[in-house]
Amino acid sequence: xxxxxxxxxxxxxxxxxxxxxxxxxxxxxxxxxxxxxxxxxxxxxxxxxxxxxxxxxxxxxxxxxxxxxxxxxxxxxxxxxxxxxxxxxxxxxxxxxxxxxxxxxxxxxxxxxxxxxxxxxxxxxxxxxxxxxxxxxxxxxxxxxxxxxxxxxxxxxxxxxxxxxxxxxxxxxxxxxxxxxxxxxxxxxxxxxxxxxxxxxxxxxxxxxxxxxxxxxxxxxxxxxxxxxxxxxxxxxxxxxxxxxxxxxxxxxxxxxxxxxxxxxxxxxxxxxxxxxxxxxxxxxxxxxxxxxxxxxxxxxxxxxxxxxxxxxxxxxxxxxxxxxxxxxxxxxxxxxxxxxxxx
Numbered sequence: 285x286x287x288x289x290x291x292x293x294x295x296x297x298x299x300x301x302x303x304x305x306x307x308x309x310x311x312x313x314x315x316x317x318x319x320x321x322x323x324x325x326x327x328x329x330x331x332x333x334x335x336x337x338x339x340x341x342x343x344x345x346x347x348x349x350x351x352x353x354x355x356x357x358x359x360x361x362x363x364x365x366x367x368x369x370x371x372x373x374x375x376x377x378x379x380x381x382x383x384x385x386x387x388x389x390x391x392x393x394x395x396x397x398x399x400x401x402x403x404x405x406x407x408x409x410x411x412x413x414x415x416x417x418x419x420x421x422x423x424x425x426x427x428x429x430x431x432x433x434x435x436x437x438x439x440x441x442x443x444x445x446x447x448x449x450x451x452x453x454x455x456x457x458x459x460x461x462x463x464x465x466x467x468x469x470x471x472x473x474x475x476x477x478x479x480x481x482x483x484x485x486x487x488x489x490x491x492x493x494x495x496x497x498x499x500x501x502x503x504x505x506x507x508x509x510x511x512x513x514x515x516x517x518x519x520x521x522x523x524x525x526x527x528x529x530x531x532x533x534x535x536x537x538x539x540x541x542x543x544x545x546x547x548x549x550x551x552x553x554x555x556x557x558x559x560x561x562x563x564x565x566x567x568x569x570x571x572x573x574x575x576x577x578x579x580x581x582x583x584x585x586x587x588x589x590x591x592x593x594x595x596x597x598x599x600x601x602x603x604x605x606x607x608x609x610x611x612x613x614x615x616x617x618x619x620x621x622x623x624x625x626x627x628x
Contacts, residue, residue, distance in 0.1 A: 286491035286541070290418045291483035292626060293362060293428075295596035296355030297589070298348050298472040300337035303582070309466055312445050316454050327466055332559025336469030336584030338438035345376040345434035346387035348472035353392055353432045356474040361484055364393065367476075368426030369417050370400040373409035374433035374588045375506075377402060388432055406504075407555055408616035409433060409588035410473065411624060417477050418489055428478045435587040437468030440506070443513030464504070464518035467558060469584030473592035486606065492624035493541050495534045500526045504617035518617075527615045528564050534621040535569045535613075542625045544609060546570050551610040551628075553598060556580035556590045565613070577603050588616075604628045 306328040310317065317324065328334055339348060349372060357364065370392075372385035385400035394400070403413050410433050417429035444465040448454055480488070503523040506516035539545060552575045554562060559580065566573055577598035579590075586593065591614050604610060605628065612624040 285415065285419070285493070287418050287422050287489050289480040290421050290489040291478050291480055291485065292414075292487045292489055293476040293478040293483055293485060294356045294360035295592055295599065296352045296357070296359060296474040297593045297596050298351040298355065299583070299593070300339050300470050303335040303337050305335045306331070306333055309441065309445070313448060316448055316459065319454070320456055320459065327463065330463065330558075330560075331467045332581060333467050333584045334581050336437065336467070336586075337471065338441070339436045339470050341438065343436060344378045344387075345374055345436060346372070346378050346384045346391070347434070348436075349374070349384070349432040349434035349474065350388050350391045352434070352472040352474035353388065353430060356430070356476050357392075360476050362428050362476055362478055362482065365395050366428045366482070367394055367398050367430050369420055369429040370394060370398055371413040371417060371429070371431050372400075372402045372433065373404065373413035373431055374435045375404055375406060375409065376434060376436050377404070405620060406616035406618055407587050407590065408614050408620050408622050410592050411612065411614040411622040414475065414477065414489070414624065415492065415494070415622065421477060421479050427482060428476065430474065430476055432472070432474040433588045433592075434472040435589050436470045437584070437586065438470060439513030440465055440468050440516060443515055447515060461517045461519065464520050464585075465516045467585045469586045471583065471586040471589045471593050473589040473596065475592055486628060488627045490625040490627055491542055492622060493534055493537045494620065494622045495530060495537065497526065497530045497619040500619045503619070523617070524561055524564065527561070527619055527621070528568055530619050530621045531565055531613065531615055532568050534623050538611070538623040538625070544611070544625060549608055550575055551604055551608050552576040553591060553595045553610060553612050555614045555616070556583065556594060557585050557615075
């Protein structure tokens with residue numbers, strides 16, 4: 285897919301104030317660790333995640349998505365009445381129906397002519413939503429759009445800890461399948477996307493590619509487990525390698541589609557899963573570690589908002605240079621991979 289007149293006008297984000305360290309999480313598994321002969325520090329060693337953040341209990345995804353949206357709207361000159369599409373793109377939603385996007389639409393006071401709906405695809409929801417609104421803008425259907433997402437990893441982490449503590453005997457295999465759940469964090473992100481003639485920034489969405497490898501659909505599965513929260517099982521090692529292989533194929537198509545190469549003018553924003561994932565991905569794609577902006581050490585894996593929050597933080601810190609090309613590299617369970625190209 286290629287776009288000629290789509291700009292990522294403004295990003296916004298919101299993060300919980302308090303951090304929870306990996307050591308604090310492991311301390312709640314002291315008895316499980318003792319039974320298995322393990323020492324605290326293993327989680328950070330394996331994932332590279334020092335800490336992550338959780339929203340206060342009871343916080344709704346739509347509320348934090350609204351905060352991120354207000355942040356993005358305040359950083360651009362796009363009138364809300366011009367927004368013709370709103371997509372809420374996170375894994376977390378307020379309820380099964382109506383769409384959480386409806387709650388955000390109402391809270392932001394958007395026009396009745398602005399359509400609103402949810403789009404969920406594990407960690408790729410936000411990237412998928414950017415592609416959807418970009419196509420609508422390129423086709424002339426709308427002149428501006430808003431993509432939002434609010435993720436809360438707290439219920440998953442708390443329920444995973446409860447589940448492990450309640451087992452009579454936890455095996456190393458069971459603990460390994462639960463480890464990925466303990467790396468999840470929380471955050472919210474938003475992006476105002478506009479037609480080129482309305483834009484006041486040089487941040488053009490050039491295009492991108494998407495590939496699927498759904499033969500690996502069983503490697504990471506989350507399901508509701510009642511009122512206490514969800515549970516997820518992840519074969520982290522197999523997911524790491526299968527995801528990396530899919531990314532390698534997607535990267536080859538991405539370079540062909542956009543005519544880009546891994547040169548010194550290329551910046552990279554990756555979906556932040558863990559230190560091992562980042563290292564293997566960059567090595568496989570032949571990308572310089574200095575071209576990437578890491579956040580996983582202090583944010584953990586924050587699902588669909590990882591990519592946009594990391595991009596926003598990098599942009600605010602002056603990580604990008606005028607005229608630079610930036611590749612947004614997203615991988616999500618399923619498996620799916622989306623790579624988008626942005627010219628700064």
